[in-house]
Amino acid sequence: MxxxxxxxxxxxxxxxxxxxxxxxxxxxxxxxxxxxxxxxxxxxxxxxxxxxxxxxxxxxxxxxxxxxxxxxxxxxxxxxxxxxxxxxxxxLAVPAGGSLAYGAARDEAKEQALLERLSAADAQVKSADGLAFDKAEPILAKALDAYEDLGTNKAGSRAGKLVPARLDAYYESVSAPYRNKTYCEAIAPLKHLRGLDGTFDKELLGARPAKTDEPLAHSLYECGTSALGVYTATPAAEQSLNELYDTFPKSSHTTRVEPAVRAAIKTRTDALDSGTTPCDTTNELRTLRRSLQAVSDAALDGATREAKEAVQRGDFACGTDQFKDKDYDNAAKTMTEYAKEYPDSPQAAHARSIAIAAEIADEEPAAGKSLPPATVPGGSRMIMVVSNDGPGEVELLYTGPMTGKVTLKTCTTCTKYPGPILSQGKKIKACTGPSSKYPKATLLLPAGDYHFLQKRVSTGTSTAGDTKTSKAKIEPGYSYTNCLYVTSGF
CATH class of the missing domain: 1.10.150 (DNA polymerase; domain 1)
Structure with missing residues (x-):
């Protein structure tokens, strides 16, 4: 035994x-x-x-x-x-003691393995620093899974007891863009932190998600207002502002939006007065208006109306500036569009005059020496009878003390006159037939120097784009005639 x-x-x-x-x-x-x-x-x-x-x-x-x-x-x-x-x-105590010692060593090995897992999760969080959040989020999700498992299923372990401190560090790390005042970049990480309340163990998280409300509201405000008037802004101003109004309607930052919008409008409206880059400023105002129209909250209705008025003012300033810069083609387009978009504007008639003068100046630069007057001068008017001695309907544009245009119907029995080669130097005798033969229009013009541009539509014997410029001096006490005709070019 x-x-x-x-x-x-x-x-x-x-x-x-x-x-x-x-x-x-x-x-x-x-x-x-x-x-x-x-x-x-x-x-x-x-x-x-x-x-x-x-x-x-x-x-x-x-x-x-x-x-x-x-x-x-x-x-x-x-x-x-x-x-x-x-x-x-x-x-007999040898195997029993060995078994106990081995159990203790095994338990320590388990603790070390859990600590290593915790360290690996910490390294994942650190590796996500500096990455765009859409690329960092999958990495962070793995770290969160490790934290949650350690903090719940292994809560009694040394690693499990360290999880709350790690969560504090996680919130600190992920919210770094907010501390760095890169507010647009901070939105996605802060939304992620706030949204953990619905996916992560609530007891472990505690009050941490609620603490992100203020930073997120602030970031949405800063990002949204800084994007006002910036066409290339990402995200667009309306995206951030709508989210601010919807998510934090009672936030102090929400009440700051309307004054900030009005200030943005005023800054650009004041810039129109300086006349430095009115077209660029108008584009900013147009972008700002579009953003405000996309914001659903009624608090910005008044500011939206201000932006609309500022855009109208900017469109006119832009067209005027283009004319002064001798960019006549764009000036004509801008002012024509202005007259169509704002037909009830007191400046609509002046815009049409500038568009006409720009079109003439594009062919005859001397016509663009100065803007057409905003009002028609008073005093006596002289008669100018304009006749169309050519095939095709013709539009006559004129600018001087008074600017305008008339359209004359086609002369059905008229043809082109021989050009310099075929006429052999003989003087063209246009409009010499019976007066009733030629479509006519009568202009009543104040005295002064005028530039004319005739534009003829295409027919079987004339082509679209046939244009001709001329000028005339209208003096008091005289009446004038102007015969419009077409030559063959030979």
């Missing part, structure tokens, strides 16, 4: 007493194999099958040792016999 107990020590001591060196060697080999497979301790521990096998082996060698001991004659002294049994019992 004693040798059986000694064999339970895992060291084959019973076999040593019996001098069964082969049995002892087998015990040593089995124990050594177990130690090689079990050490160092890891998270998963020793496979259960290995432990069961080793336990069965110990029971078998204990039973074998007891059997052999009953048959063997041991030459042991009385003192040894008295100590052998207590020694065997004490030696």
């Amino acid at each position: 004693l040798t059986g107990l000694l064999n339970l020590s895992c060291l084959g001591l019973g076999y040593i007493v019996l001098r069964n060196w082969i049995g002892a060697a087998l015990c040593w080999a089995a124990t050594a194999a177990l130690l090689v497979l079990a050490l160092p301790a890891d998270v998963d521990g020793v496979p259960a099958g290995l432990l069961i096998g080793y336990g069965v082996f110990l029971l078998l060698v204990a039973a074998d040792g007891a059997r052999r001991g009953l048959r063997a004659t041991l030459s042991l002294g009385a003192s040894f016999r008295r100590l052998a049994l207590p020694l065997a019992v004490v030696l």
Whole structure:
């Protein structure tokens, strides 16, 4: 029996007493194999099958040792016999103590593995620094999964107890764009932090999501107002402002929007008065107006009307500036569009005059020396009768003290006159037939110098774009005639 107990020590001591060196060697080999497979301790521990096998082996060698001991004659002294049994019992503590020590080592290995997992999540958060948020978000999601699992399922571990501090650091890291005052970049990260309340463990998060309300409202305000009038802004002003009104209707930042919008309008309206770049300023006002029209909150209705009026004012200033800069083609387009878009404007008639003068000046630059007057001068008017001695309807544009245009119908019986080559230098005698033959228009013009541009539409004998410029001096007390005709060019 004693040798059986000694064999339970895992060291084959019973076999040593019996001098069964082969049995002892087998015990040593089995124990050594177990130690090689079990050490160092890891998270998963020793496979259960290995432990069961080793336990069965110990029971078998204990039973074998007891059997052999009953048959063997041991030459042991009385003192040894008295100590052998207590020694065997004490030696049983070796496997038990080893098991406890191994369990403690395994638990430490588990703690270290959890700490390593926590460190890996920390590294993921750090690696997302500086990335655009759409690229950083998938990386951050993996870190959050690790934090949540450690903080809930492994809450009692050393790593689990560190999760709240890590969440504080996570919020600090992800909200960095707000602290750096890059407000547009801060919106997506702050929305992410605020939205964790619906996807992450609420007990772990605590009050952290609610603390993002103020930074997010501030960022939406700053991003939205800074984008006013900026055509290329991303996100557009209306996107940020609509989100501010919808998400934080009672925020102090929401009440700041209307004054900021009015200030943006005034700044650009004042810039129109300086006349430096009125067309660029008008484009900004048009973009600003479009943004305000897309904002659903009624608080900006008044500012929207101001922006609309500012755009109208800017359109006129832009067309005027284009004319002064001798950009006659664009001036004509701008002022023609102005007259169509604002027919009830007091400046609509002047815009039409500028468009006409610009069209003439595009062909005859001398006609653009100065803007047409905003009002028609008073005083006497002189008659000018204009006749159409040519095929195709013709439009006559004129500018001087007075600007305007008339359209004369086609002369159905008229043809082109021979050009310089075919006429052999003979003087053209236009409009010499019966007066009733030629379509006519009568102009009443104040005295002064005028520039004319005739534009003829296409017919079978004339082509679209036939134009001709001329000028005349209208003096008081005289009447005038103007005959419009076409030559062949040969």
